[in-house]
Amino acid sequence: MVAAKEYKVIGTRPIRHDGTDKVTGRAQYGADIHLTGMLFGRVKRSPHAHAIIKKIDASKALALPGVKAVITNADFPRPPEGVGVTDEGPPQPWRFQVQNFLAENKALYRGHAVAAVAATDVHIAEDALALIDVEYEVLPPVLDVREAMSDNAPILHDDLFTKDSAPLADAPAKASNIAAHTQIKRGDVEKGFAEADIVLEREFTTTMYHQGYIEPHNGTAYWGRDGHLTVWNSSQAPFVFRNTLSSVLQIPAQKVTVIPLEIGGGFGGKLYMYLEPLAALLSKQTGKPVKMTMTREEVFESTGPTSGTYVRVKVGAKNDGTLTAMEAYMAYEAGAFPGSPVGGGMNGIVAPYNTPNVLVDGYDVVLNKPKTAAYRAPGTPAGEFPGDAVINEIADMIGMDQIEIRLKNAVKEGDERPWGGNWGPIGVVECLEAMKNSPHYKSELQGENRGRSVALGYWGNAGLETSSSASVNADGSVNLVLGSVDIGGSRPALAMQLAETLGITAEEVWPRIVDTDSVGFNFFTAGSRTAFAGGWAAYELGMEIRKQMVARAARIWECKEDEVTYSDDGVIHGPKDSEGKDRQLTFKELSGQLNRTGGIIDVSVNINKSSVGPSFAGHIADVEVDRDTGKVQVTRYTATQDVGTAIHPSYVEGQIQGGVAQGIGMALTEEYHYGADGRMQNSTYLDYRMPTALDLPMIETILVEVPNPGHPYGVRGVGEVCIVPPLGAVQGAIAEAIGVRFTDLPIQPQDIIDALYDE
Amino acid sequence: MSERIVITTTINGERQEFLADTRDSLLEALRDRVGLTGAKEGCNNGNCGACAVIMDGRLVNSCCVLAAEVEGAELLTIEGVASEGELHPIQQSFLEEAALQCGICTPGFIMSTKALLETNPDPTEHEIRFWLSGNLCRCTGYDKIVRAVQSAAETMRG
Numbered sequence: 001m002v003a004a005k006e007y008k009v010i011g012t013r014p015i016r017h018d019g020t021d022k023v024t025g026r027a028q029y030g031a032d033i034h035l036t037g038m039l040f041g042r043v044k045r046s047p048h049a050h051a052i053i054k055k056i057d058a059s060k061a062l063a064l065p066g067v068k069a070v071i072t073n074a075d076f077p078r079p080p081e082g083v084g085v086t087d088e089g090p091p092q093p094w095r096f097q098v099q100n101f102l103a104e105n106k107a108l109y110r111g112h113a114v115a116a117v118a119a120t121d122v123h124i125a126e127d128a129l130a131l132i133d134v135e136y137e138v139l140p141p142v143l144d145v146r147e148a149m150s151d152n153a154p155i156l157h158d159d160l161f162t163k164d165s166a167p168l169a170d171a172p173a174k175a176s177n178i179a180a181h182t183q184i185k186r187g188d189v190e191k192g193f194a195e196a197d198i199v200l201e202r203e204f205t206t207t208m209y210h211q212g213y214i215e216p217h218n219g220t221a222y223w224g225r226d227g228h229l230t231v232w233n234s235s236q237a238p239f240v241f242r243n244t245l246s247s248v249l250q251i252p253a254q255k256v257t258v259i260p261l262e263i264g265g266g267f268g269g270k271l272y273m274y275l276e277p278l279a280a281l282l283s284k285q286t287g288k289p290v291k292m293t294m295t296r297e298e299v300f301e302s303t304g305p306t307s308g309t310y311v312r313v314k315v316g317a318k319n320d321g322t323l324t325a326m327e328a329y330m331a332y333e334a335g336a337f338p339g340s341p342v343g344g345g346m347n348g349i350v351a352p353y354n355t356p357n358v359l360v361d362g363y364d365v366v367l368n369k370p371k372t373a374a375y376r377a378p379g380t381p382a383g384e385f386p387g388d389a390v391i392n393e394i395a396d397m398i399g400m401d402q403i404e405i406r407l408k409n410a411v412k413e414g415d416e417r418p419w420g421g422n423w424g425p426i427g428v429v430e431c432l433e434a435m436k437n438s439p440h441y442k443s444e445l446q447g448e449n450r451g452r453s454v455a456l457g458y459w460g461n462a463g464l465e466t467s468s469s470a471s472v473n474a475d476g477s478v479n480l481v482l483g484s485v486d487i488g489g490s491r492p493a494l495a496m497q498l499a500e501t502l503g504i505t506a507e508e509v510w511p512r513i514v515d516t517d518s519v520g521f522n523f524f525t526a527g528s529r530t531a532f533a534g535g536w537a538a539y540e541l542g543m544e545i546r547k548q549m550v551a552r553a554a555r556i557w558e559c560k561e562d563e564v565t566y567s568d569d570g571v572i573h574g575p576k577d578s579e580g581k582d583r584q585l586t587f588k589e590l591s592g593q594l595n596r597t598g599g600i601i602d603v604s605v606n607i608n609k610s611s612v613g614p615s616f617a618g619h620i621a622d623v624e625v626d627r628d629t630g631k632v633q634v635t636r637y638t639a640t641q642d643v644g645t646a647i648h649p650s651y652v653e654g655q656i657q658g659g660v661a662q663g664i665g666m667a668l669t670e671e672y673h674y675g676a677d678g679r680m681q682n683s684t685y686l687d688y689r690m691p692t693a694l695d696l697p698m699i700e701t702i703l704v705e706v707p708n709p710g711h712p713y714g715v716r717g718v719g720e721v722c723i724v725p726p727l728g729a730v731q732g733a734i735a736e737a738i739g740v741r742f743t744d745l746p747i748q749p750q751d752i753i754d755a756l757y758d759e
Numbered sequence: 760m761s762e763r764i765v766i767t768t769t770i771n772g773e774r775q776e777f778l779a780d781t782r783d784s785l786l787e788a789l790r791d792r793v794g795l796t797g798a799k800e801g802c803n804n805g806n807c808g809a810c811a812v813i814m815d816g817r818l819v820n821s822c823c824v825l826a827a828e829v830e831g832a833e834l835l836t837i838e839g840v841a842s843e844g845e846l847h848p849i850q851q852s853f854l855e856e857a858a859l860q861c862g863i864c865t866p867g868f869i870m871s872t873k874a875l876l877e878t879n880p881d882p883t884e885h886e887i888r889f890w891l892s893g894n895l896c897r898c899t900g901y902d903k904i905v906r907a908v909q910s911a912a913e914t915m916r917g
Contacts, residue, residue, distance in 0.1 A: 013857070015854045015855065016854070016857070018862075019853075019854040019859070020846070020850075020854070022859055022862030022865050023846065023850040023853050023854060023859070023862075023865055023866075023869060024797070024837065024838065024840070024841050024846070024850065025795075025796070025797020025798070025836065025837030025838045025840075025866045026797070026838075027862055028796070029796075029799070029863060031790075031796075031799075031800065032790075032796035034791075034794070066761075121761060121780065122787075122791075123761060123780055123782050124761065211897075212895075212897045213861070213863075213897055214799070214801040214807055214809055214861075214863045214864045214895060214896070214897055215799065215801065215861070215863040216800070216801070262861075262862065262863075263861060264799065264801075264861050264862070264863025264864075265860075265861040265863060265897050265898055266861075267897070293800070295803060296801065296802040296803060296804070296806075296807075487860070487861060488860030488861055488898055489857075489860055648857075650856075650857035650903070651857055651860070653857075653902075653903075654857055654860055654898070654899055654900075654902075654903055655860075657899060657900030657901075657902045657903070658860065658897070658898045658899050658900045659900075660900055661897075661899075661900035661901065662897070684802065684804060684806055685801075685802050685804075685806035685807050685895060686804075686806045690895060690897065691900075692888075692891075692892040692893075692895065692901075693887070693888040693889075693891040693892050693894070693896075693901040693904070693905065694888045694889055694891075694892040695892075696888075696900060696901055696902075698884075698902050698905070699900050699902045
């Protein structure tokens, strides 16, 4: 580890503030809420992947004792044409957003919500679903991204026309499943391929993958008779949800309070609302609080997975490993509504390398599957994996080490980014050197059917708005008020940055996440932004507290403020007294005198910094392939990552290890199996098959610290880039083990058997 | 259709009587009738282990047990693992080893670990991974959980 600067609190491993509640079962998650007189809601879902809804008849359901209300899309207020949901939320047109809450006239995927019911008991609500009669006219579904793009594909939305990043001569006249086309272009790829000694072109596919958070979605709402809506839930974006609820339900923002409870995992999937507006409308109709939770099957079938993809990539290289050109065509499934993360894939494939000539085309395509949601470095794993696979193949062809070929082409500070601008300080070379020098890479691979390979990952990270406040207590402790939810350790990371600034301990700061009435606007907990942006806010809060503490000390010592200094260990020094003695007060001592020097100190800040540091990661995977069963076991795994500054190294390591596990799942076991009718055939955990403890080795982490100059403590986001390299590293290791370069993920045992025993 | 029954059981050492629907799973009864929400629903079909409790000394997924089946049984839930004012060594190890991120799977992992260490006080890494493969965690990649179990086992062996 490269320690850039000496800190007292940053870099230590205190016990997290919310830990005890979480190991004793006391922490309150969304589904744990219980309100007086509460009703339970359930959702009626389409059994068809594509169908016109002719009629919904809820009369039998409403006649069942205990059933209090049934709602459909018609219960949403109609907004003026062309109104967006919110300036601060995802840029979804109103109609698409509401149509995903409850289908309007068409069901667009199996599991699409059609109606919702509230009853006095959850079992009664479930019984009522069977009594809601829905008449459908079933349409042929389109389930493959390339088929959805073809001219004769069934069209999902007759009002969806292709948008192009380049201005088109003529607006498209025909509705299309291709929602958008975007492009990254640099230099001239034809010239680049002409200069190459080797040109390699390959096609790749990945299936949809679910984020797989263990806590299903939930939402509880109470619409009071005063018109105030209160929502309790687990989400990554309480403020964005508040604004969206305000917009789609057409009530003023100050009349919506979202109370975030603990969140049981999100990985991007809990940036999107499903249940809360339904619970709100059901509460409005019944006058009672309504709680809704999803089953696991609903989570798989009806909430956002990430895109299934088709990627074609062509790479040109010289015999010494120098890359001359990279061309890629990326088609990403958006699901039933536009908005796939194809941009993440487009950036990811070109980011790590100084390829002079680049052309990447990306397509956002709708089809009859659930609307995709963000999933950890959205779009990047599926987009960057093909680049890694082809570069590893080229390295093998020219007899070059897979790390060396990357070192030869790696981007460094000052290099031009393919999409414009220049890279700031980044750690690609540092990660590659750390990989090369790791005990893992230096170890010898022993045994048959074993292979080792490497891959890189890129993620840009996000800044965006954070509001936060802090107050100093008379005993010298500090309360830190946060509006971004804690999805995996941000409370300690932010408390530690405030403690570092003030020169106190992490334990002396108590961080609390509050509701949307109690702090200013915070954007989502996503984009690896929380430790970065919240840390900036904590630093600014700390500096303001220091300034005010200095003023108080000056008042006590009857001197000028500029004669007082606040040192980093939390001791406030004044000018010598009349006897020539040093005058000083500790943070704690001065805190006890605030009340009589002007009152308590309570400060708040709002920040919106764009000075994020991008993240790069480099991983090494060893696998062993069982030629009889086709099972692939990951036997050793090392992840290096430029983490900027590791605030709480345990949780940085934890983020990396968790991302690696999800990436290995993408490479080997996780998959959406669809039947031709558009029905997901494996909507249970056992059949979807996320990695278990038995599937994984210990995951070695090497934290490379190249501080981000755009942050007072050098913080870069750490949570996302780690999911990117496992796909290429595992696929490459299998290639080294058995000589088969798979192009379609996941690589299941049957695929191995089929490839080995072709005859 | 709904029918209610009275169930008498011992939960975390206290005798409890509660009214449950005959269709309630033990998980639903604990959470919605008794008010103990430490056991979590992740899948409701025994795949994820987030609802694990110990019933008459045996580890069970409470979503796969009917409430009616616990008549006369002794149950230990996550709420009963810590003693007065002090965490159990497994809970302490999970904190010290940073073996949780979102924490939703943690109650289940702690119950599973307790059941493991009571029968096998010195498990190998492979035995730990095998035993815990009935508990899914999506945040940690299991590395720090396995280390926390190793550390708790060491503490408990004394």
